[in-house]
Every structure is written in C-alpha cells, then in structure tokens.
Amino acid sequence: MTTITTLPLRTPITAGESLDSWIDALARRNDTSPREVLRALGIDHLGQSIRQLVDELDSTQLRRIEAATGLPPHRLDAATGPAVPGIERLSMHCSRFCPRCLAEADGRWQLSWRSSWAMVCGRHRLLLHDTCPGPDCRATPRVQIVGGATAPPASTCSRPISRSWLRCGGELFAAADLPAPDEVLDAQSWIDQLMAAARAPGPDPAHATLTDLHLVVAWLLRLDRAAAIAAARAINPRRHATPPQPRNGSPPDLDAALTAALLIRARTVLGDDEASAIDELRALVTKHPNPQRVSPPEFTKRHFVVMPSQFPNRYLRAVDADLPGAVRLRMRTITASAAIPRADGAARIRMLPQLFWPDWAGRLLPVAGGFHTDLFRAALSVLLTVPGDPSQRMDTHAGLLNPRVTAANLSITLQGFDKLPSGSALTDVLVLLCRITEHLDQHGTPIDYQRRREQIPAETITWDQWRDLACSVGAHPGKHRQGRLRHAQRHLHQLLSGADLADHRHPLAFRSPNDRGTFVEFTTAMAAPLRRALNEHAESILVNLAIDEPLTWSPPTDLADGLALPGIDTGDLDPDKVSRLVVDEHRSSREAAEVLGVHLEHVRIAMERLDQPRRQWAPHAAPAAWLREQHAARLFTREFFDREYIQAGRSLNDIAADTGIGRHIITRFAKQAGISLRRARAPFRIDPVWLREQYCAQLRSTADIAVELGTEQMRVNNALHQHGIPVRPQGVASRTEMIMTFDHLPPIIRASVEGTLHGWIRLHRFRITMAFPSLGTAAGYLGIKSNSLLHQLRLLERHVGAPLFHRSRRGTAHKPTPHGQTLLRELDNEHVQPLMTAALHACNALAMPDAKTLAHAVREAMTPPRNPGLLKPFGDIPVGRLRMTRTTLTLLRHLTTTDAEEFYGHGLHQCTSIQHGTLYPLLRSLEQAGWLTSRDEDEADWLAGAPPGCGPGRRRTYYRLTPNGRRAALRELNTPRKRQNSENPGATNP
Ligand SMILES: [Zn+2]
Ligand SMILES: [Zn+2]
Known part of the structure; x- marks a missing residue:
C-alpha cells in the first residue's frame, strides 16, 4: 500500500510544461529533490529515466498526483506522454531547449521539446539546443531524475562529473542564440499543423503522413547521409560533428539541425504538391538507381508494404520508368x-x-x-x-x-x-x-461473362432453326450440318460469351487452321440481314436462360482519352471505302488491309459493321428452294385442293402451269393434304413378243419403235425393262456402224468389223503396223502409245480368233502369222479398200508410210544393243563373259540348281522374285552371250492355253541352259568375290 503525503507547499504548472519540469519546480519549492517529491506522491517504482516518467505514468497515478497537489483533474494529461503514440514522437530520452524560453519562464521546460520533431522555438525563431553549452560537457539535458537532498538549480546542466557528487551545473539559459532559417521555420510549422490535424477527432491524411514520417526520414538519411549532414551544418554551423548512429528499430536520435535538414526534404516528398514530390523522389532515386527492387533501396519491404501515407504511391510513380x-x-x-x-x-x-x-x-x-x-x-x-x-x-x-x-x-x-x-x-x-x-x-x-461461359450451350442453334433463319434472310444454310451451321453456332457463342475458340477444350473449338479461316470468312462476309437475324436469335437465347443483360458490352470509349494507342479506331475507317474494296471489287481482306494501310484484323472488324447486301441465289439454290417450299406450304392447303382439283376438276399439270411450282411438289402437298390423285392416263400396252422381235432381232432403236407406235420413247424403254428384254447401251448400240452387215466381204474382215465401232480403224492400223519392223516404231508413226496399239491388235486377234503376228525381238522384225498374211491380202482387195476409206474419219485415215520413214524405222529397231563392256573371255569356255551383278548370280544359281530343263520368264520370276523388267533383258543378254538357247512356245500349246472367250495372251519363250553356259555359270558362282574390287572383272556390282 502506497502512502501519499500531501505536499506542504504547492506550485502551479505552467502552460505546455512537461511533468518532470513541474516536479523539479515542486522540489525546489519544498527544498527537496525531485525523487523525494515523487516518492512523497507515491510514485516510487519508476526507474531513473525522465522519459519513463513522462511517457509511462498511467492515469490512476496521474489522478493521484493531481489530488495530492491540488490540481484540477486531467490537468496533467497535457504535461505527459503522447496522446497518440507513434505520431507525435514524444519519445526522446532527453529534451531540447530554447535558452531564451528557459530564461523567461524561470527554468520551466516545455513538453513539446521532448518531441523528436521539435526543431525551433516558434516564439523566438531560434533553433533549439540539443546539448549543454558547457565547453567540455555536451551532455543532453533532462535524461535522469535527480536524487539527493536538495533540488538542482533551475536551467542548469545536471550531468554528474565522473566519480564525484558534483554536477556540471552549466547554465543552459545562457546558451548562444541559433537563428533558425525560414525554411526550417516553415518545416516546423508544417509539422505543427500536421500534429494539430492528427490530434483533431476523425480521420485525417495528416495521421498517415505522421505515421510514416520517421520511416521516410530514416530512409532519406540512409539514402544520402553526406548530403543530409552537409545540410544540417548549413543550418547549425556549431552542431556536433559526430554523426548520430541510428538504433535498430527505433527512430534515430537526431539533433535539431539534422532533423530540420531531413524534414525539409521529407516535407517535399510527403507534402501536398504531388508533382514536385514525385520529381523529388525521381531525382533522389536516379542518384541511387536500383530498378529491380520495387520497394525503395535502403528500405525494408515489410515497412514499405504497410505504409499508410502517400509515400508508397509517389515512390512507385517516381520509379515507374525503370520497372519491367x-x-x-x-x-x-x-x-x-x-x-x-x-x-x-x-x-x-x-x-x-x-x-x-x-x-x-x-x-x-x-x-x-x-x-x-x-x-x-x-x-x-x-x-x-x-x-x-x-x-x-x-x-x-x-x-x-x-x-x-x-x-x-x-x-x-x-x-x-x-x-x-x-x-x-x-x-x-x-x-x-x-x-x-x-x-x-x-x-x-x-x-456476367463467367455465367455466360457456364450456361450458354455449345448448340446455340439447331439445324432446323438455322436453316429457317438463314433461308428467311436469303442466306445459304450450307449443304451439311457441320459447315455453316457450326460457324453460326460459333458466331453466336462468341457474340454472347466472348469465348476463345482456339482453345481446343472448347466444344466448338477450331479443328484446323483452315476451319478457323472459313469461320473468319463466315463472320466477316455475313450479309446485314443475317447478322441482324443472328443477333435476334442470340437475344432470344438470353431470354430463354432468364439472363437480363444487354447482348454485348464494351468498356466506354472515353477511357482512351489522351492516349496514343498503337492500333486504330476501326470506327474511323471509311465504311464506303471498305465496302468498295471488299464488296464491289471482291478483294480479299488482306488486300484491302494493304490498300487501307491497316492490319488485316482492322478490316475484319470494320466489315462486321458494314451493311453488306444479301446474295442473289439461283432458283435451285437452297434459299430459293426454301422460299418456294414456304410459298407452296401457304398455298397448297386442303381447301385449295378441294376447290381447284376436286371441284373445278383441274389437273395437276394445269395447277403447276398456273403457280409455277413443280408438279412433284404439288403432288407431295396433295398427298399430305389427304387428297387421292386421279390416274393421269390409261396404261399403254405394247406386245412383248413383237417388241422383242423388233428390238433384238431387227435391231431397231427405241425412238424408231416409239414413232411407229405413236407414243413416247420413254414408254418403249419402260416396256423393255418391264418385259426383261436386255437393253443395248445407249447411243453406241444403235449406231449405224454397229448394225451394219457385210455379207459380201471375206469372213476374216467381217469378223473384224461387224458389231464393233472401231473395227476399220484397227484393220487400218494393223496394216500400217505390219509395214514397220516393230510395234514401237509403228506406234510412233501412228502417234499413239505402243501399249494402246498392242491392245488394239490383241482385240483384233480376239475378233478374228487367231494370232495375227509374231512379236519382234531385238534384232528381228515382227512378222505376220499365216492368218495375218491372209488378212493383209484381203485388205488390199479392191472391194474392201473403198469401204475402209469411207469408214475412217479424216483423223484416222493415215497414209501408208513412205520408204524413207520405213528405212529410218528399220534402223532404229534393228540397232544392236549397247556393248555391255569388254570382259576378258574365260578362255577355256567358248561363251561371252558378262558382268556379274547380284541379280545375275541369283538367276544363275537358280538355273544351275533346278531340275527343270527348260524355263520361261514368268516361271523364273515366281521362283527368283526378279522383276520382269530386269529378268527379260538379262535372259536376252545370256542368250546372246551363248549361255542360253531359246525357242517360242508351240503354237498349239499357246492357243490351247488361252482361257475361253479371250485371246491367247503373250506367247511364252522357253530357255535352256547350254552345256557351256552351265560350266560358265558354275565357274562364276564359285569365284570368290570381294566387295568394291573394281580390278576383278567378275566382281559383284551391288
Ligand atoms: Zn524560445
Ligand atoms: Zn553540462
């Protein structure tokens, strides 16, 4: 229990006086020490620190002191600690002082001098002193509560002199005047105004500024310590030379001059003039560039992030240009x-x-x-x-x-x-x-785009809706359901939800660049009526989903005011110009973009605003057909048929002629309306036996028969189908050439030309071919391909029923068989020649070759094959030597190991898998070199081997290995071979 002694003598506290100063005054009045006074007032658990006394007494203790000393309640609140901690910073462990104020107020100390933001005495326009002016002292005054038996004299330095009970005793009020520059006075009044504003009830920006002030001051000091100290020296040339050391986490104890120097700068940075604050910050940061850091250099990010004042904003704007x-x-x-x-x-x-x-x-x-x-x-x-x-x-x-x-x-x-x-x-x-x-x-x-993305289905329009919508505005709905329908669905989806269809997760995503291209084409080339119709459909989708929103929206255009954006306002593109380029001149968007000097996309955006005309469709196109159908559906009602068809007895043909609508459409609607149709005409009877005779035996055409019967050709055709009579191919079978007969001609020629269209041409070509030594030379003369000529001659052989010529082999000309000779003879017949001339069209009537042409052809066909290269003969085996390729060796290995005596080309191909194109020249080479002999297949066997109804095909050549050939083959096969040995004439040649 603390005992309180009522002090015998009292003294009033002066305005703005600090609690410790008043306690000192009480002590002097009662002739005791301040510590004794405090003890008498029941404040005995404090330490030695005046700062604790001023800042940390709680209100119970203050009320007790007020009661004991006869002060009105709450009078001491104004003499103690900060009302709002962290703002006024009444937390210096010492106190500054104005010597003149001390002299005038009888040594009473102002509370405000303990504030770290106190720099000048406004009354005397003097810089406050920080230290005792004693020549060897330089102590900061009013740090500790003085003990002892008596009070120290007012306004003296109470610093103890080391190892003694003596104190400095320097007279503080005698300190020299330090005139304050105007800008320091301005900074002080700025601080005072901020404090007054922060103290007033209600939020005020001054509060935030004061909260951040110490951080900014500390940052300014760290940023450029030398400049700050130089500025402080300019303010107070006699200031202490040692720079103060900022303590970690607490505001630095700065002297008045340095505080003033820093606050002058802080006032620019945190003051009302935003532009000059940013300029100042930019100048400061440019001196110390560190663009990669967002928070200021020499500044902890933790502090920067939570700063309530304008400082972070201004700093960020100042460093903007340096940031990514x-x-x-x-x-x-x-x-x-x-x-x-x-x-x-x-x-x-x-x-x-x-x-x-x-x-x-x-x-x-x-x-x-x-x-x-x-x-x-x-x-x-x-x-x-x-x-x-x-x-x-x-x-x-x-x-x-x-x-x-x-x-x-x-x-x-x-x-x-x-x-x-x-x-x-x-x-x-x-x-x-x-x-x-x-x-x-x-x-x-x-x-709400997110809602639209979630709720609007992929199938925004069905096929039936789309067909009706497109056709009703004269647009083509497309031929199948994946084409324009899909594009329409995409267009609606993009219109409503702004979806990105290039994202493959979207159900309507583009499936290929081409797919995207046709979609862009679809949206840009859309005619105005279709665009309006699709917009209406989109609005109806919103209504169905109960979404009460506008169809589209975009941010207001005035947001771009004053900005030089890299693109263009597509609204500024002259629509007439775009229309002329794209619609009238049919130029591509890309070309139009080049002409207009804009990006392709700009043209596309502009085109979507154009009032593009609808296309005109041919009568059979889908939109026209749809319109006809709609028209027909309105016209051909049950009542219409009752009135016109049943009561008035008009025929469907009449109605078709009147309305301009096809009879098949009218028939369909009539059936839909439940009308039973009258049979148009009685069926036309044609006797099948007579018809078969006329058509098959007499070979009359259906047109001919129809004329005789007095009916249409189609009825005759129908009758043929109905009675199962085989119908000749249209056109060809009825041609004169097909039905001509030549009873007086030799049978071999009749077989070639009767019942065919091109028999005479084939005969003519056979005749010319036989004049040449080979098919190739003949085909060259005729101006057709050898294969084609061969095919024609095979067809001729098939018609005649016998082979007509022996094929040429290298070195020998082809020659006609006896049948061929007969045919050639008959063709020279004087009865036949005029017929052939008459049958040939001018283009096919090529004359027989002259002697010069033939001589040239013979030279060409008979040229011996290129010498395969001189190889050293075997010596002991009288056969020519050949280069041994891998294929040749394969063939020889087969020929020497098989049991068969004779071989033919196709059989060898099947056994050795050597391609025909390689095999036959190889066999010929071996034959010429004397390894093989050959003979043609027996004619009887050849003809007997032909399938029924077909020509006999290629005549086989049988080969046989000669004894010398066998020896030579075994020699070559047993010769060891080295790869890449060009010296050895028998080396393999892969
Ligand atoms: Zn003063
Ligand atoms: Zn002193």
Whole structure:
C-alpha cells in the first residue's frame, strides 16, 4: 500500500510544461529533490529515466498526483506522454531547449521539446539546443531524475562529473542564440499543423503522413547521409560533428539541425504538391538507381508494404520508368492509383470475356506488328487480371479465365508493344489497361461473362432453326450440318460469351487452321440481314436462360482519352471505302488491309459493321428452294385442293402451269393434304413378243419403235425393262456402224468389223503396223502409245480368233502369222479398200508410210544393243563373259540348281522374285552371250492355253541352259568375290 503525503507547499504548472519540469519546480519549492517529491506522491517504482516518467505514468497515478497537489483533474494529461503514440514522437530520452524560453519562464521546460520533431522555438525563431553549452560537457539535458537532498538549480546542466557528487551545473539559459532559417521555420510549422490535424477527432491524411514520417526520414538519411549532414551544418554551423548512429528499430536520435535538414526534404516528398514530390523522389532515386527492387533501396519491404501515407504511391510513380512492364501493370505505377497490390484479380474474371472486346482489340492491335490476332486478344483479357494482384506471376488467373494463355504469351505481348517504333506505346497501353481495370473495379460490367461461359450451350442453334433463319434472310444454310451451321453456332457463342475458340477444350473449338479461316470468312462476309437475324436469335437465347443483360458490352470509349494507342479506331475507317474494296471489287481482306494501310484484323472488324447486301441465289439454290417450299406450304392447303382439283376438276399439270411450282411438289402437298390423285392416263400396252422381235432381232432403236407406235420413247424403254428384254447401251448400240452387215466381204474382215465401232480403224492400223519392223516404231508413226496399239491388235486377234503376228525381238522384225498374211491380202482387195476409206474419219485415215520413214524405222529397231563392256573371255569356255551383278548370280544359281530343263520368264520370276523388267533383258543378254538357247512356245500349246472367250495372251519363250553356259555359270558362282574390287572383272556390282 502506497502512502501519499500531501505536499506542504504547492506550485502551479505552467502552460505546455512537461511533468518532470513541474516536479523539479515542486522540489525546489519544498527544498527537496525531485525523487523525494515523487516518492512523497507515491510514485516510487519508476526507474531513473525522465522519459519513463513522462511517457509511462498511467492515469490512476496521474489522478493521484493531481489530488495530492491540488490540481484540477486531467490537468496533467497535457504535461505527459503522447496522446497518440507513434505520431507525435514524444519519445526522446532527453529534451531540447530554447535558452531564451528557459530564461523567461524561470527554468520551466516545455513538453513539446521532448518531441523528436521539435526543431525551433516558434516564439523566438531560434533553433533549439540539443546539448549543454558547457565547453567540455555536451551532455543532453533532462535524461535522469535527480536524487539527493536538495533540488538542482533551475536551467542548469545536471550531468554528474565522473566519480564525484558534483554536477556540471552549466547554465543552459545562457546558451548562444541559433537563428533558425525560414525554411526550417516553415518545416516546423508544417509539422505543427500536421500534429494539430492528427490530434483533431476523425480521420485525417495528416495521421498517415505522421505515421510514416520517421520511416521516410530514416530512409532519406540512409539514402544520402553526406548530403543530409552537409545540410544540417548549413543550418547549425556549431552542431556536433559526430554523426548520430541510428538504433535498430527505433527512430534515430537526431539533433535539431539534422532533423530540420531531413524534414525539409521529407516535407517535399510527403507534402501536398504531388508533382514536385514525385520529381523529388525521381531525382533522389536516379542518384541511387536500383530498378529491380520495387520497394525503395535502403528500405525494408515489410515497412514499405504497410505504409499508410502517400509515400508508397509517389515512390512507385517516381520509379515507374525503370520497372519491367509486368510490374508496372501489377502495381499500376503509370497511374495515380499506383499501389502495392492487395486486391485479388480473380474477382475480375467474371467481368472479362476470353477474347478482348473487338473494338478495343482494334485500337490496341498495331497496324504493323506480328501479333497473332486470337492469341493477342486472349492475352489482353488475361492481362486485365494482373493490375492490383499480389501474386508475382502474371498468369495466376489465366487458368481460370483462359488456360491456353501462358505467362510467356503475356510477356511477349507486352514486349511486342515495347518494341514498337513509336516508343511510348507500352506506356499508353498499360495506362489503358489500368483504366479499364479501374472502371471494372468501380462500376463492374452489365454482363456476367463467367455465367455466360457456364450456361450458354455449345448448340446455340439447331439445324432446323438455322436453316429457317438463314433461308428467311436469303442466306445459304450450307449443304451439311457441320459447315455453316457450326460457324453460326460459333458466331453466336462468341457474340454472347466472348469465348476463345482456339482453345481446343472448347466444344466448338477450331479443328484446323483452315476451319478457323472459313469461320473468319463466315463472320466477316455475313450479309446485314443475317447478322441482324443472328443477333435476334442470340437475344432470344438470353431470354430463354432468364439472363437480363444487354447482348454485348464494351468498356466506354472515353477511357482512351489522351492516349496514343498503337492500333486504330476501326470506327474511323471509311465504311464506303471498305465496302468498295471488299464488296464491289471482291478483294480479299488482306488486300484491302494493304490498300487501307491497316492490319488485316482492322478490316475484319470494320466489315462486321458494314451493311453488306444479301446474295442473289439461283432458283435451285437452297434459299430459293426454301422460299418456294414456304410459298407452296401457304398455298397448297386442303381447301385449295378441294376447290381447284376436286371441284373445278383441274389437273395437276394445269395447277403447276398456273403457280409455277413443280408438279412433284404439288403432288407431295396433295398427298399430305389427304387428297387421292386421279390416274393421269390409261396404261399403254405394247406386245412383248413383237417388241422383242423388233428390238433384238431387227435391231431397231427405241425412238424408231416409239414413232411407229405413236407414243413416247420413254414408254418403249419402260416396256423393255418391264418385259426383261436386255437393253443395248445407249447411243453406241444403235449406231449405224454397229448394225451394219457385210455379207459380201471375206469372213476374216467381217469378223473384224461387224458389231464393233472401231473395227476399220484397227484393220487400218494393223496394216500400217505390219509395214514397220516393230510395234514401237509403228506406234510412233501412228502417234499413239505402243501399249494402246498392242491392245488394239490383241482385240483384233480376239475378233478374228487367231494370232495375227509374231512379236519382234531385238534384232528381228515382227512378222505376220499365216492368218495375218491372209488378212493383209484381203485388205488390199479392191472391194474392201473403198469401204475402209469411207469408214475412217479424216483423223484416222493415215497414209501408208513412205520408204524413207520405213528405212529410218528399220534402223532404229534393228540397232544392236549397247556393248555391255569388254570382259576378258574365260578362255577355256567358248561363251561371252558378262558382268556379274547380284541379280545375275541369283538367276544363275537358280538355273544351275533346278531340275527343270527348260524355263520361261514368268516361271523364273515366281521362283527368283526378279522383276520382269530386269529378268527379260538379262535372259536376252545370256542368250546372246551363248549361255542360253531359246525357242517360242508351240503354237498349239499357246492357243490351247488361252482361257475361253479371250485371246491367247503373250506367247511364252522357253530357255535352256547350254552345256557351256552351265560350266560358265558354275565357274562364276564359285569365284570368290570381294566387295568394291573394281580390278576383278567378275566382281559383284551391288
Ligand atoms: Zn524560445
Ligand atoms: Zn553540462
């Protein structure tokens, strides 16, 4: 229990006086020490520190002192500690002083002198002193409560002199005057005003400024200590030379002059003039560049992030130019609302389409820039989630908005703006993005894009709806359901939800670049009526989903005011000019873009605004057919048929002629209306036996028969089908050449020309061919391919029923068989020649070759084969030597190991798998070199082997290995071979 002694003598406390000063006065009045006074007042557990006395007495103790000393209640509140800790900073462990005030007030100390922001005495316009003016002292006054038996004299330095009970006793009121410069007085009055404003009830920006003031002052000191000290010396030339050491975590104990020097600068940085504050900061930071750090150098980020004053904003704006684009966007350092991010960009996703609003995309898309349009628009949308987002990554919200956009896409987009020749494009784009973000955050959007992305189905329009919609406005619905229908669904989806269809996760995603191309073509070339109809359909979708929102929206255009954006306002493109280029001159969008000097996408956006005319369709095209169908459905009602067809007895043909609608359509509607139709005519009877005789035996044409019967050709055709009579191919079978007979001609020629169209041509060609030594030379003369000629001659052989010639082999000409000779003879017959001439058309009537042509052909056909190379003969075996290729060795190995005596080409091919094209020349070479002999297949066998109804095919040549050939083959096969040995004539040649 503390005992309180009522003091015998009392003394009043003066205005603004500090508690410790008044205690001193009481002690002097009662002739005791301040410590004794405190003890008498029941304050005995304090330490020695005056700072504790002033700052830490609680209100119970204060009330007790007031009661004991006869002061009115709460009088001591004004004489103690800070009302708002952290703002007024009444926390110096010592006190400054004005010597004149001390002299005038009888040594009473002002509380305000304990404030670290106290620099001058406003009354005397003097800088406050920090230390005892004694020549060897320099102690800071009023640190400890003085003990002992008596009170120290007022206004003297009470610093104990070491190892003695004596004190300094320097007379503080005698200190020299330090005139304060005007700017220091201004800084002091600025601080005083801030404190007065902060003390007033209610929030005030002064509060935030004072809270951050010590941090800013400490930063200014660390940033440029030398400059600060030089400025302090200018204010007080006699100040202590030793720079003060700031203590960790607490405000530095600065002397009045240094405080003044720093506050003058801090006042610029934190004062009301924003522009000069930013300029000052920029100048300071430029001296100490550290662009990669967002928070100021020499400043802990932890403090910077929570600073309530204008300082972080101004600092960020000052360093804007040095920051990377992503940071500028995230912290909005280009705008007045620059701040350390705190909000979550995810909240904005609902307000964003996956593809940036088209008009705005046009204004941002550089006229000459390699941006991929879709990805550009997608990236811009994701960039709107970045401002104000605390995450370090730009693509934090890309996954929610558009997963296909990566951080790299975003960086490349920003870099793309930075690289534009205009230089400042990136800044203007960032400003716009920040403005749009701000608009979204403050006003929101009338459209909830996220809801639309979730609720609007992929199939926004069905096939039937689309066909009716397209045809009703004269547009083609497309031939199948995947084509224009899909594009229409995509267009509606993009219109409503701004979806990015390049994302393959979307059900309507583009399946190929070509698919995207046709979609772009579809949307840009859309005629105005179709566009309006689709917009109406889109609105009806919203109504059905109970979404009460406008169809489309985009941020207000005034957000771009004052900005030089890299793109163009597509609304400024002259629509007449675009229309002339694209609609009238049918130029591609790309060409139009070149002519107009804009980006391709700008033309597309402009085209979507054009009033493009609808196309005119041919009568059979889908829109016209649909219109006819609609017209027919309105016209051909049950009542119509009752009136016209049944009561008036008009025929369907009459109705068709009147209405201009096809009879088959009228028939369909009549059946739908439940009308039973009258049979048009009685069936026409044709006697089948007579018809078969006329058509098959007499070979009359159906047209001919129809004329005789007095009916239409189609009825005759129907009758043929009905009675199962085989119908001749149309046209060919009825031609004169097909039905001509030549009873007087030799049988071999009749067989060639009767019942065929081209028999005479084949005979003519056979005749010419036989004049030549080979098929190849003959075909060259006839101007056709050898294969074709061979085919024709085979056909001729098939008609004649016998082979007509022996094929040529190298060195020997082909020659006619006896049948062929007979045929050639008959062709020279004087009865036949005129017939042939008459049958040949001019183009086929080629004359027989002259002697010169034939001589040339013989030379060509009979040229011996190229000498395969001189190889050293075997010597003991009288056969020519050949180069041994791997294929040759394979063949020889087979020939020497098989049991058969004779071989033919196709059989060898089957056994050895050597291709025909290689095999036959090889066999010929071996034969010429004397390894093989050959004979043609027996004629009887050849003809007997032909399948029934076909020609006999190629005549086989049988080969046999000669004894010398066998020896030579075994010699070659047993010769060891080295690869790549060109010296050895028998080396393999792979
Ligand atoms: Zn004064
Ligand atoms: Zn002293």
